[in-house]
Amino acid sequence: MAEAARLDLKEFEDRLVVVPGGRWAVDTIARFLGELESVPVERYRRVTLDLDRVDFIDTAGALALQRAIQHWQDHGIVVAMRGGGKDQHAIFTAIERHQPLPMAAEPPRNSLLEMLDKLGRATLDVLHEVVDLIAFLGRIVVALAATLRRPRQLRATSLIFHMEEVGLNAMPIVGLMAFLLGVVLAFQGASQLQRFGAEVFVVNLVGISLLREIGVLMSAIIVAGRSGSAFTAQIGSMKVNQEVDALQAMGLDPIHVLVVPRLLALVLTLPLLAFFADIMGLIGGGLMAWIVLDISPATFAERLPEAVSMWSFWVGIIKAPFFAFLIAMIGSYEGFQVEGSATSLGQRTTRAVVEAIFLVIAVDAAFSVFFQVVGI
């Protein structure tokens, strides 16, 4: 097996004798491909291929020789084959039969046109996606309305299960994150406010930014990463396994069975999670204020109602169900878009998270403008 391939070229005036030898196989021939191709074709009129020295030949070896023969014949050389056993000829015949026709040369590319083409396709894709998403929103609304009309149809077990999954189980990570954000806000605020001797305003800073924006926004972002992606993966793998088709074939609406419980679970739990994040953030901020600025927890608690109006808290909580709706809708939508392969599942999951986070922030910006206009 350690045998190598050999290649001898013998010249007789206008005739060339090509004698491959040894083990002429996929792992040994690489270094002779160039030699076969660079035979000076204009010098010969006849080539004889002598296979008698070949101990073993496989399809790669045969293909290499067959390509050389083709090349010589294209240059008007008469090629004759000599020697070789029956097995070897069988392989040659198989190769010749399946050698694909030479591929047409690719037309020259116009990079500007290609770029325009790409841009156009991408634009159309986005457009279709938006239309699809609106259609999906419509189906969700219809399914929700049906559930409202007949609340008994709501799958309670499924709803409770998902509430535990997306709400209760997310509490440790959301709580820890909010606590640390409170710490960071208080610490950064303290070092700035100290310069003006306005240390006590750290309560305003932490209170307003946490309750109004950061608590709910960060909870939504974590939930998008945790649960939005899970929705896509769950529904997507059901789609790949044809479970979604099976539901439909049984006369069940996949939106009703799969999306409504997830969506309601998230809409109900995200406000609670945001509330929990607010509390944890305030604890973190208060603790830091105590350590760095010597503002006791009692003073902190006393100043908080003066610094922060009740509306700041409600502004944060009101946004939570909207964010939840967006995250659940995008997660489920991308799940239903999964096709065929595992690669598609991975791509869709990534897209779900990115789109959900982006939309949450965009909607948050819209809310800011809205609340500004109504003057809260």
Next chain:
Amino acid sequence: MTVERERASEVVIRIRGLRNVFGAQVVHDGLNLDVRRGEVLGVVGGSGTGKSVLLRTIIGLNRPAEGSISVFGEDVLAADEEQRRRIERRWGVLFQDGALFSSLTVLENIEVPLREHTTLSHEFARNLAAVKIGLVGLPPEAGDKYPSQLSGGMRKRAGLARALALDPEILFLDEPTAGLDPIGAAAFDALIRQLQQALGLTVFMVTHDLDSLHAICDRIAVLAERRVALIGTMDAMLQSDHPWIRSYFHGPRGRAATGAAA
């Protein structure tokens, strides 16, 4: 040449005293099996007798509790990384549903072993891959498709083309005709037989398909009671009075296949 005569009965896979245990379940115990060069060996057995486990054990995806396996005369269980890689290049495996890489086209799938294990130029590798696509009876345009765009039968053919990329000496097939319609299955059988003859392959085939056993297997090994209960030709199977073998080969489906082959 004496070498020629020895080749005919040379044992390429030799398994001795194989024992496979999963938890409390003993799948194989004291299993012996020889596979000879150039034969098509069909491995049959009831569900749970460890046909696929046997295949996975030989190709190194499952480590046995006891026993020895030698392939091409080398002990694969004791082989170091380098030896293993050398041996692995000399066999090809077709998994049940083809196991094609879903992010690559069929052509690219076939090129993977060529690129990883040889120094052939990109252009030559592509050409060779295209030839393999023809060899397994796929139309040329199948090469640019992704596995998810192919039918089950085409995926198996593509998987076979990838298994054949390096011109292996042994071809392992795990239920090659499962999930194919009878016409497709018969065509696949014929393809395997034809390739086996053209390329001089040794074929180790796990199967449930009685028609395949009749059509292309030189010998059949029956797994039962944790070992090879019987190995031999179809005639030997038909004459056996082992209860499972009798009910398998003399059952209604068995009789139909025998009748069709006769």
